[in-house]
Amino acid sequence: MLIKTASDIRSSEITPKSLYLNRRRLLAGAGGLLLAQSAFAAKIANVKKSPLSTTEAITPVGDATSYNNFYELGTSKAAPAQNAARLKTQNWKVKVEGACNKPMTFDMDGLMKLGAMEERIYRMRCVEAWSIVVPWIGYSLSNLLKAVEPTAKAKYVSFETFYDPGSMLSSAAGGIEFPYREGLRLDEAMHPLALLTFGMYGETLPNQNGAPVRLIVPWKYGFKGIKSINKIRLVEKEPSSTWKMSNPSEYGFYSNVNPQVDHPRWSQGSERRLGEFSRRKTLMFNGYADQVASLYAGMDLKKNY
Numbered sequence: 001m002l003i004k005t006a007s008d009i010r011s012s013e014i015t016p017k018s019l020y021l022n023r024r025r026l027l028a029g030a031g032g033l034l035l036a037q038s039a040f041a042a043k044i045a046n047v048k049k050s051p052l053s054t055t056e057a058i059t060p061v062g063d064a065t066s067y068n069n070f071y072e073l074g075t076s077k078a079a080p081a082q083n084a085a086r087l088k089t090q091n092w093k094v095k096v097e098g099a100c101n102k103p104m105t106f107d108m109d110g111l112m113k114l115g116a117m118e119e120r121i122y123r124m125r126c127v128e129a130w131s132i133v134v135p136w137i138g139y140s141l142s143n144l145l146k147a148v149e150p151t152a153k154a155k156y157v158s159f160e161t162f163y164d165p166g167s168m169l170s171s172a173a174g175g176i177e178f179p180y181r182e183g184l185r186l187d188e189a190m191h192p193l194a195l196l197t198f199g200m201y202g203e204t205l206p207n208q209n210g211a212p213v214r215l216i217v218p219w220k221y222g223f224k225g226i227k228s229i230n231k232i233r234l235v236e237k238e239p240s241s242t243w244k245m246s247n248p249s250e251y252g253f254y255s256n257v258n259p260q261v262d263h264p265r266w267s268q269g270s271e272r273r274l275g276e277f278s279r280r281k282t283l284m285f286n287g288y289a290d291q292v293a294s295l296y297a298g299m300d301l302k303k304n305y
Contacts, residue, residue, distance in 0.1 A: 044117055044137050044199045052193065053121035054287070059132040061201045063274040068208045069126075070227055071176055072161070072168040080208035086167040087207040087228060094213065098158075098233035101149035108212055112198055114147055115139025119202075120195060125257045125286045126222035131271040136216050137199035142190045150186065150234050157189040158182075158239035159215060160231035176246045182226040183239035183253065184217070185295075193218055193291055219285040219292050223255035252305040254296070257286035261302050 070080035073087065094111055097103040106114075117137055125131040145157070163179035171178045188194065195216040198205060205211040210227025217224045223243075233239075243251035250264050259269045259282040270279040285292050296304075 042204050043202060044204060047117045047119050047137055047199075047202070050118040050120040053119070053135075054123045054133060056121075056123060056133045058121060059134060059274050064132050064134050064200065065206050065209060067130075067274060070208055070210070071174040072163060072178060072180065072228075073208060074169065075174060081206075084207035086164075087162075087211065088164070088167075089207065089212045089228075092162075092212050092230070094230055094232065096144065096148050096232045096234075098235050099151045099154035100234050101151060102147065104148055111144070111196075111213065115143035115196075117198070122195075122216060122218040122221075123283075123287050124216075124218060124221040125271050125282055127255075127263050127266060127268075128222065129266045129268075129271050131273050131280075131282075133273075134200055135202070136195055136197050137202070138195045138197035138216070140192045141194045141196045141215065142192065144196055144232075145186075145190060145234075148234070153236045154234035155186055156235050156237065156239050157184050157186060158233040158235050159184075159226045159229055160233075161226055162228045162230040176242050180226060180242045181240055181245075182215070182224055183241050184224065185254075186234070187295060188217070191292060191295065193288060219288040220256055221286060222257070223251065254299070254301070254304040256296070256301065256305075257282065257284075258301055258305075259284060261305050 066081050067077045068080040069077070073080040073083040092108050093105055095103075095105045116139060118139060119135050119137050121133060121135045123131070123133055159182045161178075161180035165178075168178070184194070195218075197210070197214050197216045198212065200206075200209060205214065207228075210225075213229050214227040215225060215229065238253060241251070241253060244253055257268065262268050268282055271282050272279050283289070
């Protein structure tokens with residue numbers, strides 16, 4: 001993988017905020033929709049540039065914040081931005097429990113102080129064969145896990161998304177069971193690339209992108225990327241995950257970006273970058289093979305998809 005520091009990215013590669021906000025106002029006027037709630041809330045201070053960043057051109061912010069999967073807010077790609085105001089993030093808490101010596105409940109201030117904030121420009125390839133390149137802001141999930149001190153029984157990490165049945169889609173309307181659940185093996189969760197994420201493009205996460213805190217696992221994007229996290233549990237046995245429960249033939253626990261294993265409804269062999277017309281070849285583990293392939297040594301990745 002080619003890497004460079006985020007400071008080497010030209011400011012011209014990022015769509016100015018004024019332009020994308022104007023674009024969103026035009027979209028709102030055309031569709032009669034109020035999208036202002038989905039704009040960024042605040043700058044994140046003291047962000048370090050990470051050497052883990054890709055050299056590829058950054059996806060325009062308007063594309064990355066208007067084409068989203070977030071079924072609690074709607075099942076189309078445009079619906080999460082349109083319905084972003086339904087997600088209330090005030091006084092947010094994240095409970096971490098299970099097989100750990102120091103279970104804790106964090107408010108956002110406490111959670112954000114567990115690690116130095118980094119901007120990591122990650123290549124992201126969705127299971128549906130589209131891709132983006134986004135400057136995410138956060139720190140390695142391992143910082144949080146180390147703070148609660150996993151016990152010897154902790155083999156996996158389970159995550160759960162906030163769910164309010166009064167303001168969000170029902171499970172029947174969304175087509176999947178809520179609250180949304182996801183899981184990783186502990187060594188996957190402890191990998192430095194697994195990012196506990198608080199922002200993107202220099203500012204706090206918009207609601208449709210998983211505010212106020214989400215998970216980014218760049219070699220599993222589209223398979224594992226839980227948003228709006230409010231519960232984390234360390235467990236001994238493989239936890240349930242929403243898509244595996246809903247459609248086990250398409251979403252296994254170890255699903256990775258793998259051009260050698262197609263999703264039943266989409267090829268993983270190629271992808272289309274948002275904002276581009278041509279397709280490009282998908283890279284093994286989304287281009288992070290040098291860093292993460294050892295996690296799956298000896299595993300049949302066609303069987304353990």
